[in-house]
Amino acid sequence: MGRAFEYRRAAKEARWDKMSKVFPKLAKAITVAAKEGGTDPDMNPKLRAAIAAAKAQNMPKDNIDNALKRANGKDSADIKTIFYDGKAAHGTQIIVECATDNPTRTVANVKAIFNKNGGEILPSGSLSFMFSRKSVFEVSLPEQELEEIELELIDFGLDELEKNEESLFIYGDYTAFGTLSEGIEKLGLELKKGGLEYVPNTTIELNETQMNDVEKLLDKLEDDDDVQAVYTNIE
Incomplete structure (x- = not known):
């Protein structure tokens, strides 16, 4: 009984720890999306995707309702999306997306994480030609044939489909976010998350030892409260 209790408690603490890190980031994404495009999800594809990610x-x-209310609050006006470029060992390129109400604090934290973990922050825009801004959606594996989905979504701006054991990933130009969102809804696909992401134009493959060299840096960046996403050129 004692071991079972300890296991359950450890599992619960792990879930609480995950929620304490993930929920604030999801809430901030909802607030930022609502500030940019309005608080009506029906009229704001980015907000619909942010809410879908939170529900997933x-x-x-x-929590979702409170994040929407903050979009109309005085404090939300100061939240800005900022990107930082950086590099790490073995040719690793990194773009860090932050949502912050205090850029001075955020850039200091991001710089410190790079410097303390074998990386280096670069001048803004240094990696703009190494990555492409894409609309990226993750949906549950559908019952429809992928070829059928591909043909349907091409008319909505689809560039590429990828899948793994759990999800289907839908890629398009950053300008096609709204139309792709409409296409996904039309096909009845279950949206897990969606947003504008930086996708590397060329990837690198790291072995286990090399990955260990950069993993701590990436983990520290993802744990920072102001960091919404971390994009790399790692395969």
């Missing part, structure tokens, strides 16, 4: 992580409805 079992974020409570109250």
Whole structure:
């Protein structure tokens, strides 16, 4: 009984720890999306995707509603999306997406994480030609044939489809976010998350030892409260 209790408690603490890190980031994404395009999800594809991502992580409805309310609050006006470029060992290129109400604090934290973990922050825009801004959606594996989905979504701006054991990934130009969102809804696909991401034009493959050299840096960046996403050129 004692071991079973300890296991359950450890599992619960792990879930709480994950929620304490993930939920604030999801809430901030909802607030930023609502500030940019309005608080009506029907009229704001980016907001619909942010809410879908929150629901996929079992974020409570109250948290989602509070994030939407903050979009109309005075404090939300200061939240800005900022990108930082950096590099790490073995040719690793990194773009860090942040949402912050205090850029001075955020850039200091990001710089410190790079410097303390074998990386280096670069001048803004240094990697703009190494990555492409894409609309990226993750949906649950559908019952429809992928060829059928591909043919349907081409008319909505589809560039590429990829899948793994759990999800189907839909890629398009960053300008096609709204139309691709409409196409996904039309096909009845279950949206897990969606957003504008930086996709590397050329990737690198790291072995286990090399990956260990850069993994700590990436983990520290992802753990920072202001960091919304970390994009790399790693395969």
